[in-house]
Amino acid sequence: MGHGADYPCPHPVAIPPPKPFFKSLGTSLKETFFPDDPFRQFKNQPPSKRFILGLQYFVPILEWAPRYTFEFFKADVIAGITIASLAVPQGISYANLACLPPIIGLYSSFVPPLIYAMLGSSRDLAVGTVAVASLLIASMLGKEVNPYENPKLYLQLAFTSTFFSGVFQCALGFLRLGFIVDFLSHATIVGFMGGAATVVCLQQLKGILGLVHFTHGTDLVSVMRSIISQTHQWRWESGVLGCCFLFFLLLTRYFSKRKGAFFWINAMAPLTSVILGSLLVYFTHAEKHGVQVIGHLKKGLNPPSLTDLSFGSTHLMLAIKTGIVTGVIALAEGIAVGRSFAMFKNYHIDGNKEMIAFGMMNIAGSCTSCYLTTGPFSRTAVNFNAGCKTAVSNIVMATAVMITLLFLTPLFHYTPLVVLSSIIIAAMLGLIDYEAAIHLWQVDKFDFVICISSYIGVVFGSVEIGLVIAVTISLLRVLLFVARPRTYVLGNIPSSVAFRSIDQYPVANNIPGVLILRVDAPIYFANANYLRERISRWIDEEEDRIKASGENSLHYLILDMSAVGSIDTSGISMLEEVKKKMDRRGLKLVMANPGSEVMKKLDKSKLIETIGQEWIYLTVGEAVTACNFMLHTCKPNPAAGEYDARDNNVPIVDANAFPRSECQASHTVEVVLKAFQPPSSPLNGENPGRKRVEEKQN
Numbered sequence: 001m002g003h004g005a006d007y008p009c010p011h012p013v014a015i016p017p018p019k020p021f022f023k024s025l026g027t028s029l030k031e032t033f034f035p036d037d038p039f040r041q042f043k044n045q046p047p048s049k050r051f052i053l054g055l056q057y058f059v060p061i062l063e064w065a066p067r068y069t070f071e072f073f074k075a076d077v078i079a080g081i082t083i084a085s086l087a088v089p090q091g092i093s094y095a096n097l098a099c100l101p102p103i104i105g106l107y108s109s110f111v112p113p114l115i116y117a118m119l120g121s122s123r124d125l126a127v128g129t130v131a132v133a134s135l136l137i138a139s140m141l142g143k144e145v146n147p148y149e150n151p152k153l154y155l156q157l158a159f160t161s162t163f164f165s166g167v168f169q170c171a172l173g174f175l176r177l178g179f180i181v182d183f184l185s186h187a188t189i190v191g192f193m194g195g196a197a198t199v200v201c202l203q204q205l206k207g208i209l210g211l212v213h214f215t216h217g218t219d220l221v222s223v224m225r226s227i228i229s230q231t232h233q234w235r236w237e238s239g240v241l242g243c244c245f246l247f248f249l250l251l252t253r254y255f256s257k258r259k260g261a262f263f264w265i266n267a268m269a270p271l272t273s274v275i276l277g278s279l280l281v282y283f284t285h286a287e288k289h290g291v292q293v294i295g296h297l298k299k300g301l302n303p304p305s306l307t308d309l310s311f312g313s314t315h316l317m318l319a320i321k322t323g324i325v326t327g328v329i330a331l332a333e334g335i336a337v338g339r340s341f342a343m344f345k346n347y348h349i350d351g352n353k354e355m356i357a358f359g360m361m362n363i364a365g366s367c368t369s370c371y372l373t374t375g376p377f378s379r380t381a382v383n384f385n386a387g388c389k390t391a392v393s394n395i396v397m398a399t400a401v402m403i404t405l406l407f408l409t410p411l412f413h414y415t416p417l418v419v420l421s422s423i424i425i426a427a428m429l430g431l432i433d434y435e436a437a438i439h440l441w442q443v444d445k446f447d448f449v450i451c452i453s454s455y456i457g458v459v460f461g462s463v464e465i466g467l468v469i470a471v472t473i474s475l476l477r478v479l480l481f482v483a484r485p486r487t488y489v490l491g492n493i494p495s496s497v498a499f500r501s502i503d504q505y506p507v508a509n510n511i512p513g514v515l516i517l518r519v520d521a522p523i524y525f526a527n528a529n530y531l532r533e534r535i536s537r538w539i540d541e542e543e544d545r546i547k548a549s550g551e552n553s554l555h556y557l558i559l560d561m562s563a564v565g566s567i568d569t570s571g572i573s574m575l576e577e578v579k580k581k582m583d584r585r586g587l588k589l590v591m592a593n594p595g596s597e598v599m600k601k602l603d604k605s606k607l608i609e610t611i612g613q614e615w616i617y618l619t620v621g622e623a624v625t626a627c628n629f630m631l632h633t634c635k636p637n638p639a640a641g642e643y644d645a646r647d648n649n650v651p652i653v654d655a656n657a658f659p660r661s662e663c664q665a666s667h668t669v670e671v672v673l674k675a676f677q678p679p680s681s682p683l684n685g686e687n688p689g690r691k692r693v694e695e696k697q698n
Helices: 021-033 047-058 061-067 070-097 102-107 111-119 131-141 151-174 178-183 186-203 205-209 220-228 236-258 260-284 316-344 351-366 377-385 392-412 417-429 434-443 445-460 463-483 528-549 569-584 596-604 607-611 620-633 669-676 688-697
Strands: 487-492 499-501 514-519 556-560 588-592 647-651
Touching: 047 061, 047 351, 061 111, 070 102, 070 131, 070 260, 070 377, 070 392, 070 417, 102 392, 111 351, 111 392, 131 151, 131 186, 131 316, 131 417, 131 463, 151 316, 151 351, 178 463, 186 205, 186 220, 186 316, 186 417, 186 434, 186 445, 186 463, 205 220, 205 236, 205 417, 220 445, 236 260, 236 417, 260 377, 260 392, 260 417, 316 351, 316 377, 316 463, 434 445, 445 463, 487 528, 499 620, 514 528, 514 620, 528 556, 528 569, 556 620, 569 588, 569 596, 569 607, 588 620, 596 607
Parallel strands: 514 556, 556 588
Antiparallel strands: 487 499, 487 514
16 A cells, blocks of 8 residues: 555654653542542642641531521521421331331431531431331341341341441542442432332331231232232221321322422421321220331430440341442432432532441441431432521431430320331332333433343342342443444545544545544453454445445555544554454555554554554544545556555555655645545545645645
């Protein structure tokens, strides 16, 4: 093929200057673990200022407390009291779902919110227990320890798993490993949450129907078998009461959605249901007619539970496993909820700070008789709609719960369990986001498959199975994208200098004698063999197309490397093989716009010398101009025996095969290209880049 030195390249591709190893390593680590550059604020600051900034970074309340105003306080008090009215019944309900004493749910709404108010970076997140984590604790711990036969050991394992959740969450935050949570994609969370909500709703049929004995399984088959096999033990009184309260809760939610100003009606509905249910049972003595009640609740603040952490238990690995799984789910939900509401108020929350805050509040909670807490969507939505300004609303909520623990717990003695079941079902129905699933189907079928797989795994298997299936499919998708990157044939958009995918732009024109391919991903060992085979196939298909259309034969392959962010040794070996294979076929390999990392590795591997730096161009347009220049200005030398290896009657155009005088270019590239380019080529029109080439040659 022609030699690139015959074409004066206006913009040569530079090889980045070498960097010291440790400086390069430091840059890579910074980009991986510190993309937000948290140390920027410490630059050029005296030691005393750095100390203060460090405290404010790890304890955000020290940063915004000096600016706190009385107007903020009034708004936070109203919001805090509002979410406290939701926290009390939800805390009791979710503790019951986790097979823990109801008082543990109230404890969990006292200490953790205080910790989060000091360490959290979200202004709107309301801390508390969540149904999905409660279900996970019950299903994972309940497999080995029966909460009714051995309640003390079960409670100890719940505290221990909460401790390890906190340690794991803190470790992710301190080590800047928050990207691990990102493997739980939006589709995964939609399916998982929907499946968990379905399972939770089904399990609440135990309370609605007044059943005493119920399956410990969470799958649909086990739950339905347990319900159908006990039809003779159904209590109509409990069923009627449960349906009435469920209708009341759903009605208030519907009304609040229609009239946003009346959000407080939906927020007060759970506490109202608890009060009405307790009064009804108290005056009618319904507990004597099969309606189960909470019973006695101890008064007083959280007792210490440090001695209950079972580090020497035979079930320690179970507690660690439960802690890690529930910790990841709690992080994913809490951070997603916090970021969602932060967007409404146009501020940013630091994901790593949130992990540290969640971890610290769960570590502290495990030592003060609390189980796993995070930022539930329902409670945060109420806090947001109530007009909260800062995390002080969590402090107000914790204060209200403290007053309840000190003075009001006896009032919950007659609260019927069926009301708690209704509260849980009403909350869970909001997590079955079928609209999001429909949107996934319309936008991305693969995401829809992930969502449905997660849902089916949770509903028909278990919560852990559904989570594993969803994460596995998501990882397979990532591996598939890496191992099978997209490659496109590029063509020229008429009346422009742009080169785009022919599939996306059917009007784009092929360049005669030139095949332009774009590799749309980094080149690694996982995709090197695939890319080599795919490039060969593109060449074969292009040659078949040329023969069928009667056009000129193929002479050049241009690889658009603009999307190739990095390359490894396997990728370099692949390019070497492609180069050798193209030499055997009489083709010339040309590269366009390789990035700095790619150029450094190509230089160190001596591949640039093999290809020839004169065949590496800054843009696809310049590469096409050079190829056309060589195709239309160089004359073959049959006497030298230079013929196309594919067709003995077609001479090879090689500038090195004959003297420079026999390969005279026109005075300017412009004249040559206008003489030989098709009318549709952008290189026949006005092009500032070509004008610069012309000026340079003149």
